[in-house]
Amino acid sequence: MPERADVRRRLWVTLAAFGALTLATCVVAPLVGSTPIHLSRVFDRSVPFADNVDAQIFFVARLPRVLAAALVGAALASAGAVFQALLRNPLASADTLGVSGGAALGAIAAITFHASFTVFGIPSVPLASLTGSVGALVVVYALAAARRRGMAATGLLLAGIALNAFFSAFVLFVQNLASFADTFRTVRWLMGSLDIGSYAPILGALPLLAVSGVAMASLPRTLDLMSLGGDAAAARGVDVRRTERVALLSASLATGAAVSLGGPVSFIGIVVPHLVRLIVGADHRVVLPASALFGAMFLVGCDILARTVFSPIELPVGIVTALIGAPFFLWLLVRRM
């Protein structure tokens, strides 16, 4: 009981600290950019929205990308934490099981073959990306369901590597069919971009992110027991098969939705969970929400740098995440050793 109270205390302290930092970053982010804007003008109702440049920069350009960054960062980091626990492998990340590969294939195919349509205002490329990730998810789920008594982590990991290789080869195949200009477009997409310019892609990804978030919320305690091994967890009353499926589906859904929104953003899914563990310990009841909050804060922060450091030119945010995150992670690692 004292241990439980301690975990609860740590959870609240972590949530409060990480939540406050994340909130502060998300509040500051729309105020920062390559163009100075004034809040008084942003909310000046005497100027029609169609004529209010400050309001349009705030609400059309910055707010959607800050929200997208927060959602993508939270989704990739929490999915990474779940995959690392599920597969009992510290090198697992949000894209280990090939879901982001499927998402990339969908997007690259849509760009190359000029798919041009909208569904409820959601453009074709994020929709195709989402479809690709769901396709990959079906394959992963079929692999997971193929075994009656849960799946071996190693087997699933190998299946993920094979799927990733398959999708990567398919991406290259489609790129090989593309014209020179389309190849350039696909390369740009693969660099990731959070400048989504409207709220429609967020609304498209939100239901999947909500479902995966609710599913992940049921996982932390069982993931702790699963980290001891499947048999040990089963002996303590964990429904191993169900836990694995919920973990697999929720983390894959989160990854697919995140990639469809911002493209493949490297680094966050693998390193943020480790970074968080170095700060708050290994208990998944704390690690999972802390990873989501830290991932959101980290990506929003990196996006601020991406759009301001070389202003007016922007850097792809995936470059910034790795350039900033890797040295920070190494510093933290060395300090703790």
Add this chain to the structure above:
Amino acid sequence: MTRPVHRWAAAAAALVATGVLAGGSAAAPAPDAAPRRIVCFIPAVTQMLFAIGAGPQVVAVGAYDHDPPAVNALPRVGGLLDPDTERILAMRPDLVIVYDGQSALEERLARAGVPMFKYRHGDLANVTATMRTLGRAVGRAAEADALASGLERRLAAIAARVAGRPRPLTLLVLGREPNSLQNIYASGGYGFLHDMLVIAGARDMLDDVKRESVQVSTEMVLARRPDAIVELQYGDGASLSTGDDLSPWRALSSVPAVKAGRLYRLVGDEFVEAGPRLGDATEKLSRLLQPEAWR
């Protein structure tokens, strides 16, 4: 120990003898020394060759060559990214036009003793300079000079026509994701597209960004408030009815171009291929941006 030195010396002598030509450095060959079996990868240069009457000397072209129609009868030897060296050598070329930077191909061709003409992308002055150098390299100096001078005169006439008129601040978009404002990239403040825009009578929205192409954010478009936005549609996509329209720009309703409905799309490869059709392309651009000057 002397063998490698000899090999390098022989390679250097071969380069000198075979004449690796790079824009502006070619000497006029004797008429009988003019290449008769040219392989060209670069659509803009292929068009130049045909325009100066060197079409019959071209024996193979690249995967992206479509103009003039005569090229469709010629064998293809790969593209810029994936040149088929074996097929190129099988054509027994006496001149291969390569893009400067295709180092692996250049190395192989040099080893095989095949002369090369290196093409470099640049601004409009580079285009006419390339025409003249190319003409000398293929024994068509007079025709090339006439072509380059004709293009220069036409561009000067367009510039004169729009001179003194107010210049709309213009964003020249090279691509974006369909039905969305994500991943917009545009012509920057350097290169032949930038020069064309200025000659056509516009101010380039990205004049200060001295790059050929720039990733543009929605914030940048909102902040810089272009008077006109021109999208170029080219490549395979130009022939497709994609259903994508210009409506995503309407989300940026405070931008003068959106307010005034000055959102345009120009379709055709001539806008992105720095060849003899640049005069036509610049005039089309000018008619769009300076309609009063063409009445």
